[in-house]
Amino acid sequence: MNEPLPLVVVFAIYPGVTQLDFTGPYEVLHRLKHAKVITASGKGGLVEAEGGLTFVTERLSDIPRCDVICIPGGAGQVHAMADPAYLDEVRRLGQGARYVTSVCSGSLILGAAGLLRGKRSACHWGWREMLPLFGAEPVAERVVRDGDQFSGGGVTAGIDFALTLAAEIEGESAAKAIQLMLEYAPEPPFDSGAPETADPEVLAAVRKRLDAMLPQRRAAAMKAFESA
């Protein structure tokens, strides 16, 4: 209840973003009172997510300030981290924001921008171990709060994160009304949403795919952090 209106929320996306990382929170946060939600990218214009869905974006450098900045994750993060202009804009908006937030491996981008030093943060389970590269402490929880920094775990955790943030900003009743509108009473058909509960062979197959990507992601992270 301590936020001046309008509430400017910026999702800072990039090519190859995992779109559900931010479309989930977008659906929650645009329903807050007087929210102005902006989807933006380094260059503006059309941005294609993993899987092909394509979004219209504003240019980050055209946004003077925001109340909430949220960075989603995705395979494209290796390129986002190699783009100093993008990281500069994330840093600038993040330093002026009331809430600095991320979903999934978006926390690694916050880290690369230097915004996670000494902070506790969530991350997708497959990339969580990279957080210490940026001086951040990985936390194996679905929603993590450290002061005014909020982070969600992998992809769908963005919905839990956004409802938590909505309650912080506008109160529990408002967040509960949004949850009811979105009929968020989940019933996953399988118990396969976390490494701890997944079938061993399913976990092994997914882990193998992620491990193949790890060296590239680690190299991108190290390089971004050194030049920050």
Added chain:
Amino acid sequence: MNEPLPLVVVFAIYPGVTQLDFTGPYEVLHRLKHAKVITASGKGGLVEAEGGLTFVTERLSDIPRCDVICIPGGAGQVHAMADPAYLDEVRRLGQGARYVTSVCSGSLILGAAGLLRGKRSACHWGWREMLPLFGAEPVAERVVRDGDQFSGGGVTAGIDFALTLAAEIEGESAAKAIQLMLEYAPEPPFDSGAPETADPEVLAAVRKRLDAMLPQRRAAAMKAFESA
């Protein structure tokens, strides 16, 4: 496992769509083997969802056929139902598809297109009572199957629906791997996702908002159905 490849999935959207109704399922279904996911609308080009997020779409009439058609819901449905060209394309693609599907109040659009006669279907809890207008039987479940028609309840039910459909198409292991990648082990911060569990005052406030929209939606539905 009985689907020829490539698997063409079409989300038939419209201005004022609730974007999470289809972005959730999109994130699941594009991860199926050889999936080709197309976001399309009546006119093609840019389509703005409720809340302002804007998507690039193809034109429905340019798509010769598909394996899966999925219709999302949203406030814009009153206009989609008043657009005979849009309903014609939904009907044409639906009649040739292996799976005819919807999320949230998208089932009402399927109904207006004449594709739900005698079928059991899910819908957003707030609009479910409208299904009989189209000769369909409302079912108060999160994911409903009637033959090769699959439907999801309100908004976030689209993720449960899509994982169910993914298992049908590519098998349980594939669906479980996708669930693990999306870290779909939900932990809603409140127990407010269904009218049965919501606080009475939260339910009353949301119900009041929905009831204000009901006459317009009902009129649009009746008109569409009569001219179908």
